[in-house]
Amino acid sequence: MLKQEQAVLDAVLSNLFGYHLLQVGRPNSQDLTRSSRITHRMELDLDPDTKVETPGGVERCIAEHHQLPMLSDSLDLVLLPHALELSAEPHQVLREVERTLIPEGHVVILGFNPLSLWGIRRLVTGWRGRVPWCCQCYTPTRVKDWLALLGFDTVAVRGYFFRPPFSHQGLMERLQFVERAGGRGSLMLAGGYALVAKKRVTTLTPIRPRWRPRRALVANGLAKPSVNNSR
Template identity: 45%
Template structure:
């Protein structure tokens, strides 16, 4: 998938899955986390960049008034139709970006992160939700036939790898939250014992969560100019420097 035509099939299939009972439950659990995180976002512009052709219930919790939804979706909820890898936005203009499972399903997730780094202001924040491959959700991808269907054929990037990518781009990871330790079955969400499994997972094995939420801040280092060494050496070259041994010898001869 390298163009808008390729994205159309991807977007349609992905939104069809998130419209199922299981997909709705995933978004509902994630929205609770995003609502709390949205309260900590400040500035002038909040951008949601994704492939979900539906508004998620979290934006209104942010103090940021100017909120824009962008992506390849042609619907009444998207203010900006664009490829995630090629954002028609000026650099250093956006205060916060939310990527709801965007990196799981775009063509080039690293290019999307580069674009996010470019448009974010210094100290701007990015919030990323993604599926964890090292979980019951990741294991489900090994089931016969699963790898041919969404969401199971997505990238499913380990959050430790995302930490590395963000670090290389100059981000500091502020926090990583994990959720959904129950298996990816509809009945698992309805049975009472599985919420208890979620609580135990948060405490004892957070690395095995089905979904993670990462918050990272864009850092811009301030460098102090250092005078080139060659200038110092050029000045010293004009001065006759006498070895210490000779200086001592000259004094004794006098």
């Protein structure tokens, strides 16, 4: 799953440009933003005591996911690798993303699909409290609706990893054909999805007044008031 997520991000981030990139959360030790052409990259972490080796050129920030320590309209790209699922306030996380992104800035969201085989395993083993099975997952359609309310346009949604969530390496290799078949199928069968959305620009369009000749107060063929006649 991690390998496929990285491959999807490599393809997506290489086509998004800007000056400032923020990654909210770090679910693994990989450099998820390695393919980005944005030079100033930052990672947001929750625990200040955790010793994390950030890649070269990447700044580490300590803050809550729903309280981004960034100025409004200052970021070009925000990456949320499963940040919505690991947050107790996913709506507020998206509000903060909308606040900090510049107009036409992009957000890239990685999520687990609750309607797939991964979602079924979550229902069966979620009570054990192990990540990611204990996380609250959201469908791509639901996330798209949230983003639309905040003024985002969904650019693309891509599903990945169509195999069942097994840990046996030999079995997973034998199930490689499922990836080829699933890639041509429905997004709902994918274990994970990557959603790209762009912050909509709201502009005021001046409307020129439509001048019309003043309508006569008295219809033709009727007698005019005597006062007007005298004038």
